[in-house]
Amino acid sequence: MLSTEPSTPLVVLDLLGIFVFAIAGALVAVRKNLDVFGVLVLAGITGLGGGVLRDVLIGRTPPAALVDWRYLAVPLVAGMVAFVYHPALGKVEPSINVLDAFGLGLFCVTGAQKALDAGLGPAPAALLGMVTGIGGGVMRDVLAGRVPAVFRGDLYAIPALAGAIVVVVGSYLDSVPFAVVAFTGGGLCIVWRLLAIWRHWQAPVPTGPASV
Amino acid sequence: MLSTEPSTPLVVLDLLGIFVFAIAGALVAVRKNLDVFGVLVLAGITGLGGGVLRDVLIGRTPPAALVDWRYLAVPLVAGMVAFVYHPALGKVEPSINVLDAFGLGLFCVTGAQKALDAGLGPAPAALLGMVTGIGGGVMRDVLAGRVPAVFRGDLYAIPALAGAIVVVVGSYLDSVPFAVVAFTGGGLCIVWRLLAIWRHWQAPVPTGPASV
Amino acid sequence: MLSTEPSTPLVVLDLLGIFVFAIAGALVAVRKNLDVFGVLVLAGITGLGGGVLRDVLIGRTPPAALVDWRYLAVPLVAGMVAFVYHPALGKVEPSINVLDAFGLGLFCVTGAQKALDAGLGPAPAALLGMVTGIGGGVMRDVLAGRVPAVFRGDLYAIPALAGAIVVVVGSYLDSVPFAVVAFTGGGLCIVWRLLAIWRHWQAPVPTGPASV
Numbered sequence: 001m002l003s004t005e006p007s008t009p010l011v012v013l014d015l016l017g018i019f020v021f022a023i024a025g026a027l028v029a030v031r032k033n034l035d036v037f038g039v040l041v042l043a044g045i046t047g048l049g050g051g052v053l054r055d056v057l058i059g060r061t062p063p064a065a066l067v068d069w070r071y072l073a074v075p076l077v078a079g080m081v082a083f084v085y086h087p088a089l090g091k092v093e094p095s096i097n098v099l100d101a102f103g104l105g106l107f108c109v110t111g112a113q114k115a116l117d118a119g120l121g122p123a124p125a126a127l128l129g130m131v132t133g134i135g136g137g138v139m140r141d142v143l144a145g146r147v148p149a150v151f152r153g154d155l156y157a158i159p160a161l162a163g164a165i166v167v168v169v170g171s172y173l174d175s176v177p178f179a180v181v182a183f184t185g186g187g188l189c190i191v192w193r194l195l196a197i198w199r200h201w202q203a204p205v206p207t208g209p210a211s212v
Numbered sequence: 213m214l215s216t217e218p219s220t221p222l223v224v225l226d227l228l229g230i231f232v233f234a235i236a237g238a239l240v241a242v243r244k245n246l247d248v249f250g251v252l253v254l255a256g257i258t259g260l261g262g263g264v265l266r267d268v269l270i271g272r273t274p275p276a277a278l279v280d281w282r283y284l285a286v287p288l289v290a291g292m293v294a295f296v297y298h299p300a301l302g303k304v305e306p307s308i309n310v311l312d313a314f315g316l317g318l319f320c321v322t323g324a325q326k327a328l329d330a331g332l333g334p335a336p337a338a339l340l341g342m343v344t345g346i347g348g349g350v351m352r353d354v355l356a357g358r359v360p361a362v363f364r365g366d367l368y369a370i371p372a373l374a375g376a377i378v379v380v381v382g383s384y385l386d387s388v389p390f391a392v393v394a395f396t397g398g399g400l401c402i403v404w405r406l407l408a409i410w411r412h413w414q415a416p417v418p419t420g421p422a423s424v
Numbered sequence: 425m426l427s428t429e430p431s432t433p434l435v436v437l438d439l440l441g442i443f444v445f446a447i448a449g450a451l452v453a454v455r456k457n458l459d460v461f462g463v464l465v466l467a468g469i470t471g472l473g474g475g476v477l478r479d480v481l482i483g484r485t486p487p488a489a490l491v492d493w494r495y496l497a498v499p500l501v502a503g504m505v506a507f508v509y510h511p512a513l514g515k516v517e518p519s520i521n522v523l524d525a526f527g528l529g530l531f532c533v534t535g536a537q538k539a540l541d542a543g544l545g546p547a548p549a550a551l552l553g554m555v556t557g558i559g560g561g562v563m564r565d566v567l568a569g570r571v572p573a574v575f576r577g578d579l580y581a582i583p584a585l586a587g588a589i590v591v592v593v594g595s596y597l598d599s600v601p602f603a604v605v606a607f608t609g610g611g612l613c614i615v616w617r618l619l620a621i622w623r624h625w626q627a628p629v630p631t632g633p634a635s636v
Binding site: 087 | 335336362420
Binding site: 242243247248249251253254268271274275278279298299302355 | 575634
C-alpha cells in the first residue's frame with residue numbers, strides 16, 4: 001500500500017505486489033470451483049485485505065485501497081487474467097510463490113512504517129506490518145472455506161514479522177537512513193521466506209497428544 | 213440503511229429490506245441447526261452486516277445500525293419469527309427470494325449514494341454499493357461454516373454492482389434527478405436478479421482443469 | 425479492556441481475563457493441529473478480538489489493544505504456555521472454563537460501559553457489551569474452521585448480554601454507584617454461565633423439520 005508520501009517507484013512496486021498477491025488468491029478460488037465473481041473477490045481480498053485491515057485498525061479511513069482507483073483496478077485485472085489463464089499460471093506456481101515472497105517483504109515494511117507514522121508503539125507497529133503482509137491471505141482462506149495456510153505449518157508469517165521488527169527497530173536508530181532499514185527488513189523477510197520454500201521449512205506444531 | 217437525510221418512506225423501505233434479509237439469514241441458521249442465539253445473530257448479520265461494513269470502511273462510526281435502535285429491533289423480530297415459524301417460511305422461500313431481490317436493489321442504491329456522500333470516488337463508491345447489498349450474506353455464510361453463496365454461481369453480486377454503477381454514473385449527470393437515477397439503478401438490479409432466479413442464470417466458472 | 429480511566433486493579437483484572445481467554449483459544453488451535461503461529465494468533469484473537477471489534481465499531485481507533493503493549497504481551501505469553509503445556513492444561517479445562525466465566529462477566533461489563541461512554545444508546549451498548557465478551561471466541565472459531573460454539577447450544581452469549589443489560593439499566597439509575605452496578609451485572613453473567621456449565625443448560629434450537 002502507499003507510503004505516507006508515495007513516490008512513483010514505490011507505487012509501482014506496491015501495485016506489482018498487489019498483482020502477485022491477487023494472482024495467488026485467484027488461483028485458490030479457481031481450485032475451490034468458485035465462479036468468476038468469487039475469483040475476482042478473492043483476488044481483491046488477497047491483494048488488498050491486509051492493507052485495508054491495517055488502515056481500519058489505525059483509523060485511517062477510507063483505506064488507501066478505496067481512495068486510489070488503481071488499487072482496485074490491479075486485482076480486477078489479475079483476477080480476470082487468472083480466470084482465463086489459470087491452467088498456465090498453475091504450472092508456474094513455484095515462480096509465483098517466489099514473486100509472492102517479494103510482495104510479502106514489501107508489505108511488511110510499508111505496513112510497519114505506516115503504523116509507526118500513525119503514532120503506534122513498536123510492538124503494535126511490528127504486528128501491523130505482519131498483518132499487512134498476511135491479512136489478505138488469511139481472509140482469502142476463510143472466505144474459501146479453509147483454515148488459513150499460515151496457521152498450518154507454512155513459514156510465512158514469521159518472516160513477515162521479522163521484517164517488520166527490523167523496520168521498527170530501525171526507526172529508533174536516527175543515524176540509519178530509511179532506505180537502508182527498509183531494504184534490510186524487506187530483504188530479511190524475502191530471503192527467509194525463499195529459504196523456507198526451498199528447504200521446506202515448517203513452523204513447529206504442538207507436541208504431545210491434544211486432549212479432547 | 214439510512215440515507216444522509218432519511219425521509220420516513222425511505223426509513224420504512226430500509227427497515228423492510230433489513231427484515232427480508234434477516235428472515236433469509238435466519239433460515240440459513242435454522243438449516244445449520246444453530247440455536248436461538250445463532251438464529252438471531254445470523255438474522256442481524258445478514259440484515260445489517262453490509263451496511264455496517266460500508267460504514268466502518270468509510271469511517272462513519274458508530275455505524276447507522278448502532279445509532280438507531282430500530283435497526284437492531286427489526287432483525288431481532290425477524291429472527292424470532294423465523295425461529296418459530298421456519299417450517300412455514302421455508303415453504304414460501306421462493307417468495308422470500310423475490311422480496312430479497314427488492315432489498316438488494318434498495319441497498320446497492322443507498323450504499324453507493326452514502327459512499328459518494330462520504331467523498332469516495334466512482335469505482336470505490338460502486339464497490340461499496342455492492343458491498344452494502346451482499347456483505348451481510350457473505351458474513352452470514354462464513355459464520356454458518358459454508359463458502360459464500362455469491363461465490364458459487366448464484367447471480368447476486370453482479371446485479372447489485374450494476375445497480376450501484378448506475379447510481380455512480382447518474383451522480384455525474386446534473387440534469388437527472390436523484391429519484392430517477394435511484395429507480396433506474398435499483399430497478400436494473402431487481403429485474404436482473406429476478407430474471408436470474410427465474411431463468412436459473414449462473415455466473416460463469418473457470419474452464420479447464422484447475423492445477424493442484 | 426481498559427475502562428475510560430483505568431485504575432491499576434481494573435487493568436490487572438482485565439489482563440487476567442485476557443490471559444484466560446487466550447489460553448482457551450490456544451487450546452482450540454492445538455486441537456486443530458495448528459502450528460505455533462496459529463496457536464499464538466488464536467490466543468491473541470480470543471483474548472483481544474471482542475474488544476478490538478467493539479473499539480472499531482465505536483470509532484475508537486487505534487483500539488486499546490494496540491495502544492498498550494501489555495495487551496499484546498499477555499496473549500503471547502498465554503499462547504506460548506499453552507503451546508508447551510497443552511496436555512496439562514487440557515486436563516484442567518473444567519477449571520479454565522470456570523475462570524473463563526469470570527472473564528466473560530468482566531468483559532461484558534467493561535464493554536457495555538465503554539459503549540455508553542462513547543455515546544451509544546442503551547440497545548447498542550448492551551449489544552456491544554456482549555460482543556466484547558463473545559466476539560473473540562467467534563473470530564477464533566471462524567479462523568479455526570468451525571461454526572462458532574456460541575451458536576451451537578453453548579449458553580454463553582445470553583449471560584453476557586444479561587450482564588451488559590444490567591450495566592446499561594444501571595447507568596440510568598443515578599443513585600446507584602457504578603461499582604454496585606458492575607458487580608451486579610458481572611455477577612449475574614458469571615453465576616448464570618457457571619450454572620449453565622454445571623447443569624448442562626443449552627440454548628434452545630428450532631423445533632420442527634428445517635425445509636431444504
